[in-house]
Amino acid sequence: xxxxxxxxxxxxxxxxxxxxxxxxxxxxxxxxxxxxxxxxxxxxxxxxxxxxxxxxxxxxxxxxxxxxxxxxxxxxxxxxxxxxxxxxxxxxxxxxxxxxxxxxxxxxxxxxxxxxxxxxxxxxxxxxxxxxxxxxxxxxxxxxxxxxxxxxxxxxxxxxxxxxxxxxxxxxxxxxxxx
Numbered sequence: 001x002x003x004x005x006x007x008x009x010x011x012x013x014x015x016x017x018x019x020x021x022x023x024x025x026x027x028x029x030x031x032x033x034x035x036x037x038x039x040x041x042x043x044x045x046x047x048x049x050x051x052x053x054x055x056x057x058x059x060x061x062x063x064x065x066x067x068x069x070x071x072x073x074x075x076x077x078x079x080x081x082x083x084x085x086x087x088x089x090x091x092x093x094x095x096x097x098x099x100x101x102x103x104x105x106x107x108x109x110x111x112x113x114x115x116x117x118x119x120x121x122x123x124x125x126x127x128x129x130x131x132x133x134x135x136x137x138x139x140x141x142x143x144x145x146x147x148x149x150x151x152x153x154x155x156x157x158x159x160x161x162x163x164x165x166x167x168x169x170x171x172x173x174x175x176x177x178x179x
Contacts (some may be wrong), residue, residue, distance in 0.1 A: 129155035
């Protein structure tokens with residue numbers, strides 16, 4: 001009888017563990033698929049930015065306007081529409097930083113416009129994204145959850161003909177990852 005109950009307990013444990021492992025695998029697949037979608041969106045958005053030379057134009061308009069927002073507001077809606085057209089629409093914000101570290105565009109946070117992130121604290125998430133421009137960069141979720149109210153930062157460098165022009169940052173609400 002003891003052998004039978006040990007066998008049953010062992011069999012139950014194996015079945016339980018196999019179910020748990022499968023659930024984890026499905027969640028990992030969903031998360032990996034989410035990250036791949038973000039990466040693809042980042043690439044498509046960078047292609048639009050390159051094609052229309054958005055960073056260069058915004059930097060030029062900012063210089064013409066002596067740092068003000070006069071021309072920026074004229075372009076903001078069109079830029080948002082261009083980026084929205086090639087992404088999945090799950091992003092809270094898009095931020096463009098030119099090669100000298102000036103934020104030249106933000107979809108939803110006009111207070112960021114004109115800030116030079118080189119003058120900011122080294123630990124800010126935006127500065128980390130700008131500094132890690134070797135490829136697509138995902139800011140650590142654990143850090144993001146603590147420092148930025150559950151926002152994940154995904155950044156991608158913008159190169160035109162091997163010349164660095166700036167960085168695109170996509171901000172995702174961590175709740176979207178769960179969805």
